[in-house]
Amino acid sequence: MLPVTRYRLAxxxxxxxxxxxxxxxxGTLRYARVFPAGTQVALVKGNRTDQTLxxxxxxxxxxxxDDAMERVLGIGGYFMRAADPVALGAWYRDVLGLDxxxxxxxxxxxxxxxxxxFESGTDxxxxxxxxxxxxxxxxxxxxxxxxxxAKGADVAxxxxxxxxxxxxxxxxxxxxxxxxxxxPS
Numbered sequence: 001m002l003p004v005t006r007y008r009l010a011x012x013x014x015x016x017x018x019x020x021x022x023x024x025x026x027g028t029l030r031y032a033r034v035f036p037a038g039t040q041v042a043l044v045k046g047n048r049t050d051q052t053l054x055x056x057x058x059x060x061x062x063x064x065x066d067d068a069m070e071r072v073l074g075i076g077g078y079f080m081r082a083a084d085p086v087a088l089g090a091w092y093r094d095v096l097g098l099d100x101x102x103x104x105x106x107x108x109x110x111x112x113x114x115x116x117x118f119e120s121g122t123d124x125x126x127x128x129x130x131x132x133x134x135x136x137x138x139x140x141x142x143x144x145x146x147x148x149x150a151k152g153a154d155v156a157x158x159x160x161x162x163x164x165x166x167x168x169x170x171x172x173x174x175x176x177x178x179x180x181x182x183x184p185s
Contacts, residue, residue: 074113075113077104078134080175080177082175083175087174088173088174088175089104091173091174092173094151095148095151095153096136096148096171096179098136108137109137111137111184112137112184114135125178126170126172126176126177126178127176127178130176130177130178133177133178133179133180134177134179134180135179135180135181135182136179136180136181136182137182137183137184138181138182138183139183140183141159141167141168141169141181141182141183144169144181145159145169145171145181148171153171153172154171154172155169155170155171156169156170156171156172158170163185164185165184165185166182166183166184166185167182167183168180168181168182168183169181
């Protein structure tokens with residue numbers, strides 16, 4: 001049996017705790033409460049915030065949990081075919097600053113990950129031959145786009161603002177894959 005720790009769930013628009021859950025230290029928070037989009041939620045242990053989450057997008061139509069169902073825990077990897085894998089890996093390291101080790105292991109900063117499906121005919125990914133699009137969170141979209149342009153990267157001129165979600169820009173890697181850059185709100 002895993003050791004347990006007491007956490008309280010704190011919501012930004014109130015100074016009080018709204019709920020207390022007992023969670024396994026190495027476990028997963030399973031909380032079915034639906035908060036409005038943009039609500040800041042924090043897991044707090046004692047006086048220290050362990051993790052801050054920003055609820056993005058629209059509220060789910062229903063909040064449900066099936067405790068018997070196994071769930072994925074997160075993105076475990078993203079794999080790409082390339083005509084020159086060494087050169088493409090170097091581009092992601094040297095141009096975008098992706099600091100993976102020699103085995104490809106990368107420890108990104110904590111934050112939300114969006115999983116979304118699109119219609120098959122979408123132009124959002126650039127080429128229709130591209131079936132998926134990688135999205136990286138960035139601290140400062142304007143600074144990242146300027147850095148990419150200075151390194152000669154193929155950066156889209158347009159950016160997009162989505163109220164309550166953040167700002168988006170795009171770069172195309174040397175193999176022709178469109179990559180989205182996201183500065184969360």
